[in-house]
Amino acid sequence: MTAKKQKILVIIRQAPYSSVLPEAALDIVLTAAAFEQEVSLLFFSQGVLHLLAQESTDSSAMKNISRALPSLELYEVNNILLDREALQANALQEDELLLPAKLLNPVEISAAIAAADQVFNC
Amino acid sequence: MTAKKQKILVIIRQAPYSSVLPEAALDIVLTAAAFEQEVSLLFFSQGVLHLLAQESTDSSAMKNISRALPSLELYEVNNILLDREALQANALQEDELLLPAKLLNPVEISAAIAAADQVFNC
Amino acid sequence: MTKTLHLINKAPQHSSALDECLGLILSDPQAHTLMLIEDGVYAALGQADTNQHFLQGLQQSKLPAYVLMEDLEARGISDKVSGVFSLVDYTGFVDLTLKFSKVQSWA
Amino acid sequence: MTKTLHLINKAPQHSSALDECLGLILSDPQAHTLMLIEDGVYAALGQADTNQHFLQGLQQSKLPAYVLMEDLEARGISDKVSGVFSLVDYTGFVDLTLKFSKVQSWA
Amino acid sequence: MQSFTLVIYASPQSPSSMTALNFARALLASGHSLYRLFFYQDGVYNACSFQVPPQDEIDLPAAWQALVQEHEIDAVVCVASALKRGIVDTAEAERYELAAANLREGFVISGLGQLIDATLNSDRTLNFLP
Amino acid sequence: MQSFTLVIYASPQSPSSMTALNFARALLASGHSLYRLFFYQDGVYNACSFQVPPQDEIDLPAAWQALVQEHEIDAVVCVASALKRGIVDTAEAERYELAAANLREGFVISGLGQLIDATLNSDRTLNFLP
Numbered sequence: 001m002t003a004k005k006q007k008i009l010v011i012i013r014q015a016p017y018s019s020v021l022p023e024a025a026l027d028i029v030l031t032a033a034a035f036e037q038e039v040s041l042l043f044f045s046q047g048v049l050h051l052l053a054q055e056s057t058d059s060s061a062m063k064n065i066s067r068a069l070p071s072l073e074l075y076e077v078n079n080i081l082l083d084r085e086a087l088q089a090n091a092l093q094e095d096e097l098l099l100p101a102k103l104l105n106p107v108e109i110s111a112a113i114a115a116a117d118q119v120f121n122c
Numbered sequence: 123m124t125a126k127k128q129k130i131l132v133i134i135r136q137a138p139y140s141s142v143l144p145e146a147a148l149d150i151v152l153t154a155a156a157f158e159q160e161v162s163l164l165f166f167s168q169g170v171l172h173l174l175a176q177e178s179t180d181s182s183a184m185k186n187i188s189r190a191l192p193s194l195e196l197y198e199v200n201n202i203l204l205d206r207e208a209l210q211a212n213a214l215q216e217d218e219l220l221l222p223a224k225l226l227n228p229v230e231i232s233a234a235i236a237a238a239d240q241v242f243n244c
Numbered sequence: 245m246t247k248t249l250h251l252i253n254k255a256p257q258h259s260s261a262l263d264e265c266l267g268l269i270l271s272d273p274q275a276h277t278l279m280l281i282e283d284g285v286y287a288a289l290g291q292a293d294t295n296q297h298f299l300q301g302l303q304q305s306k307l308p309a310y311v312l313m314e315d316l317e318a319r320g321i322s323d324k325v326s327g328v329f330s331l332v333d334y335t336g337f338v339d340l341t342l343k344f345s346k347v348q349s350w351a
Numbered sequence: 352m353t354k355t356l357h358l359i360n361k362a363p364q365h366s367s368a369l370d371e372c373l374g375l376i377l378s379d380p381q382a383h384t385l386m387l388i389e390d391g392v393y394a395a396l397g398q399a400d401t402n403q404h405f406l407q408g409l410q411q412s413k414l415p416a417y418v419l420m421e422d423l424e425a426r427g428i429s430d431k432v433s434g435v436f437s438l439v440d441y442t443g444f445v446d447l448t449l450k451f452s453k454v455q456s457w458a
Numbered sequence: 459m460q461s462f463t464l465v466i467y468a469s470p471q472s473p474s475s476m477t478a479l480n481f482a483r484a485l486l487a488s489g490h491s492l493y494r495l496f497f498y499q500d501g502v503y504n505a506c507s508f509q510v511p512p513q514d515e516i517d518l519p520a521a522w523q524a525l526v527q528e529h530e531i532d533a534v535v536c537v538a539s540a541l542k543r544g545i546v547d548t549a550e551a552e553r554y555e556l557a558a559a560n561l562r563e564g565f566v567i568s569g570l571g572q573l574i575d576a577t578l579n580s581d582r583t584l585n586f587l588p
Numbered sequence: 589m590q591s592f593t594l595v596i597y598a599s600p601q602s603p604s605s606m607t608a609l610n611f612a613r614a615l616l617a618s619g620h621s622l623y624r625l626f627f628y629q630d631g632v633y634n635a636c637s638f639q640v641p642p643q644d645e646i647d648l649p650a651a652w653q654a655l656v657q658e659h660e661i662d663a664v665v666c667v668a669s670a671l672k673r674g675i676v677d678t679a680e681a682e683r684y685e686l687a688a689a690n691l692r693e694g695f696v697i698s699g700l701g702q703l704i705d706a707t708l709n710s711d712r713t714l715n716f717l718p
Contacts, residue, residue, distance in 0.1 A: 004708045013371065015255060016319050017473050018283045020629050021458070021717070024597070027668070031700040037708075045371050046257050046286070052320035063515060064318075091291030091324075110375045114353055114382050118707045119455040120715060126578045135264065137362060138426050139603050140390045142499050143351070143587070146467070149538070153570040159578075167264050168364055168393070174427035185645060186425075213398030213431075232268045236246055236275050240577045241348040242585060253474060253587060257367040282473045314480070334484035341582050342460055351587035360604060360717060389603045421610070441614035448712050449590055458717035471630070471672070500601070508674030510684050515672075542601070542645075544638030544690065554640050557688035560674065 008032045008039045009116035012047035016066065022050060023063045025122035033075040040079040041072070042112065043101065048086045051097040069099050081112060130154045130161045131238035134169035138188065144172060145185050147244035155197040162201040163194070164234065165223065170208045173219040191221050203234060246345030249277050252284040253351055256294050261350035262287055266301060273307040277344065279337070280311045280329070285319065290326030302328050312337060353452030356384050359391040360458055363401050368457035369394055373408060380414040384451065386444070387418045387436070392426065397433030409435050419444060461493040463576035466501035468588035470518035475504055478586040479521055486529060493580035495526070495533045496573045497565070500588060502540040505533070505565040519562060526564040533565045534572045591623040593706035596631035598718035600648035605634055608716040609651055616659060623710035625656070625663045626703045627695070630718060632670040635663070635695040649692060656694040663695045664702045 010029045012022045025041075032039040043050060050066050072080065082101035087094070094103070104112065113119055132151045134144045147163075154161040165172060176188050194202065204223035209216070216225070226234065235241055250269060252262050262284070269276035280288055288311045289295055302309055311329045316322040325331070332340060341347050357376060359369050369391070376383035387395055394402055395418045409416055418436040423429040432438070439447060448454050462485050468474040482492060497505050504522050511517045526533045535545065544560075547567050551559040561567060577583045592615050598604040612622060627635050634652050641647045656663045665675065674690075677697050681689040691697060707713045 006708055008704075008707065015257075015283060015286060017315075018255065018258065019718075020471050021597075024629050027700055028703065032704050035701060035704045037704060045367065046255065049286075049319065049321075054318060054320040066320075089293040090289060091293075106375055107378065110379055110382075113355060113375065113455065114379075116453070117353070118453060118713055119355070121455050121457055122715075122717070128578055130574075130577065137364075137390060137393060139422075140362065140365065141588075142601050143467075146499050149570055150573065154574050157571060157574045159574060167260065168362065171393075171426065171428075176425055176427040188427075211400040212396060213400075228268055229271065232272055232275075235248060235268065235348065236272075238346070239246070240346060240583055241248070243348050243350055244585075244587070251584075253477070258365065260364040282477055315477075334480050335488055337481065338485045338488050338490065341462075341584065347582060347584050349585040349587050358714075360607070389607055422607075441610050442618055444611065445615045445618050445620065448592075448714065454712060454714050456715040456717050469630070469673075500599070503673070506674045508676060508686050508690065510671040510674070510676070510680070512668070512672065538642070541640040542642065543599075543633070544636045544640070546638060546640070550640070556638050557690070559687070560638065560690070 006037050006117040007115060008037050009042060009112060009119045010039065011042045011044050011119065011121040012050060013044040013121065015046040015049045016054065016064065021122035022047065022065050025120060026065050026068060028120050029072070029077055030075055033077050039077055040081060040112065041077060042081040042083070042109065044083045044109065045086050048083055048090065048092065051099060051101070052092070053098055066098055083109065128159050128239040129237060130159050131164060131234060131241045132161065133164045133166050133241065133243040134172060135166040135243065137168040137171045138176065138186065140168070143244035144169065144187050147242060148187050148190060150242050151194070151199055152197055155199050161199055162203060162234065163199060164203040164205070164231065166205045166231065167208050170205055170212065170214065173221060174214070175220055188220055205231065247275055249279060249341060249344040249347045251347060251349045252278065252280050252287065253282040253349070255283045255286040256298070258283065259351065262298065265350050266298065270301055270305040270307060273305050276307065278307060278309040279340065282315055285311050285315045285321070288325045288329050289321060290324060299326050299328055310340060354382055356386060356448060356451040356454045358454060358456045359385065359387050359394065360389040360456070362390045362393040363405070365390065366458065369405065372457050373405065377408055377412045377414060380412050383414065385414060385416040386447065388422055392418050392422045392428070395432045395436050396428060397431060406433050406435055417447060459490055460581040461491045463494045463496060463580040463583040464492070465496045465498055465573065465583065465585045466504060467499045467586060469500040469503040470509070472588050474586045474588060475501065475518055476516070479518065479525070481584070482525060492529065492531045494572065494576040495531055496576060497533070497535045498573070499539050500543070502535050502543055502545045505535045505562050506545050506560050507562040508560045523562050523564050535561065535565050535567045537567045537569055540567055589620055590711040591621045593624045593626060593710040593713040594622070595626045595628055595703065595713065595715045596634060597629045597716060599630040599633040600639070602718050604716045604718060605631065605648055609648065609655070611714070612655060622659065622661045624702065624706040625661055626706060627663070627665045628703070629669050630673070632665050632673055632675045635665045635692050636675050636690050637692040638690045653692050653694050665691065665695050665697045667697045667699055670697055
């Protein structure tokens with residue numbers, strides 16, 4: 001493994017339990033952080049729904065990635081971004097979210113994409 | 123296998139190469155016909171795109187079900203139905219289609235669903 | 245004539261199934277009923293922008309509509325569901341399928 | 352600042368990806384380019400009702416847009432493509448990815 | 459008491475397999491019966507014996523197997539779907555010279571005719587789509 | 589000459605695996621190189637040796653294997669994704685007491701770190717999503 005460093009932007013844009021992609025994205029975030037890359041995580045579109053506290057998972061075989069979100073801090077993933085328009089479109093309030101996050105408008109999201117060396121959009 | 127007979131309606135509503143479901147649906151049609159069920163096949167929504175002649179399939183790993191459509195007659199599947207609105211929405215002309223089919227409007231499609239004992243909507 | 249229960253398991257963001265299903269059944273609320281499961285339950289979010297048009301159509305048509313409670317809970321959205329829907333658990337889901345002559349799934 | 356090639360592989364009927372992608376990139380046609388592959392090529396059907404809004408936006412923005420020829424041919428729709436798009440084959444697709452700093456996939 | 463057939467189209471990684479399992483458990487708990495489970499397309503992965511799921515995740519193939527064995531359910535795996543995806547029983551493993559079978563005990567491989575038979579002979583057939 | 593990494597997320601039954609293969613062939617034909625193929629999530633099914641596809645369909649795992657062996661490509665299969673889906677090499681088959689390995693020759697099982705390494709050390713990384 002080289003000591004190079006890249007800006008990696010990982011985007012979660014699928015809702016909880018909709019597909020394996022959100023979990024795949026989170027695993028990339030944790031691995032990139034472990035390899036000391038400069039990683040940002042953006043919850044985009046329906047992905048913002050991961051930030052709601054979920055009541056039970058017994059009836060679902062899919063991993064509830066919301067439970068893993070608090071561990072992001074341990075991995076020093078501090079750049080958590082959130083799609084402000086998606087929050088509004090789903091009538092969600094900031095104070096009901098599991099994690100504090102930086103709210104971005106479309107132009108800022110576009111800039112975050114432009115600034116990244118690599119984007120994983122899962 | 124019992125000698126009972128059912129009205130089975132199979133609906134193909136996904137576009138070619140979009141998923142395995144159209145092929146799954148066609149296999150159900152052929153099997154139901156082999157077991158002498160009263161089977162109808164409806165091309166609905168994006169499913170109407172299967173009735174366009176396709177130019178090549180070498181670059182795709184998925185089965186081109188259009189090639190199997192002529193064999194429907196051999197299996198005595200004669201009740202081929204088509205979503206008229208989807209044809210119009212995709213600006214397709216009847217004379218460019220691979221198969222002759224009965225064009226239905228939404229009320230007629232709704233009636234075909236109501237008349238069936240079992241619907242496979244793939 | 246038979247009565248049909250229509251199952252939708254995809255969110256409006258991932259499938260035109262709900263739109264297409266309603267296009268067929270809204271005009272005949274006696275013969276059809278709608279049930280949302282899995283990702284389909286996001287269509288029951290009462291305040292979501294994308295759902296307003298469809299929820300209005302549903303209300304006007306008087307088509308009976310159900311949503312699977314366990315899938316709402318797993319997603320943390322059971323307190324955000326539009327009043328147009330009745331909530332059922334898996335036992336209720338089983339009962340419901342027996343009240344109809346057949347079940348048609350949409351993906 | 353880097354330039355990004357955006358790959359869309361789903362039809363508008365199966366994913367909000369194209370909508371969401373254009374919502375981010377239409378305002379900055381210098382930094383972004385669009386390419387349709389697989390089921391995404393159905394968005395290039397010039398006469399399809401569902402595509403009119405998006406095709407208009409694309410034309411006005413002057414955002415460069417490409418579509419994969421092999422996927423059009425496999426679906427029998429290469430003669431129905433909107434003039435907004437440039438057709439590329441796999442070799443052209445490879446070249447295109449090298450003209451941008453990175454490639455972002457949408458599903 | 460009514461009889462059901464459930465058709466499972468999706469892999470254990472898809473939510474619809476879990477929905478089918480929950481539905482199967484609920485109908486049995488309500489005193490109804492399962493005429494047949496039919497595993498079709500990616501659904502055949504639910505009948506594979508090789509998976510090693512992480513400890514914090516539900517082992518869906520094992521859960522299906524437990525249900526099938528406890529209630530002596532006819533659990534049919536579509537042969538065309540299975541071969542295409544590398545799920546084989548002992549006979550097929552021999553025929554195609556593969557190192558081993560990986561079909562779980564309790565499941566049988568058969569043709570699509572079993573699905574048509576099931577729609578004829580059960581009161582309700584439900585499709586759990588991917 | 590540039591180097592590529594392709595990340596394959598979908599099973600051989602999905603069009604995106606075929607797109608990835610076509611892209612791989614085209615980039616090699618244009619004189620570029622593959623730094624790595626990374627099979628992730630359902631993509632790991634492309635590395636399974638048990639499939640018996642119908643004669644009139646493309647055998648995608650065999651086609652990947654031919655490419656990998658001809659061009660000596662580093663073809664990495666994500667270990668977490670593979671175990672969950674029942675794709676195992678000889679060491680894992682032994683460890684988990686499975687009857688046989690079903691990873692194709694030419695592929696190696698490793699961790700997600702190989703994906704991060706690949707994004708750092710190749711000129712372009714492309715994701716072929718399901």
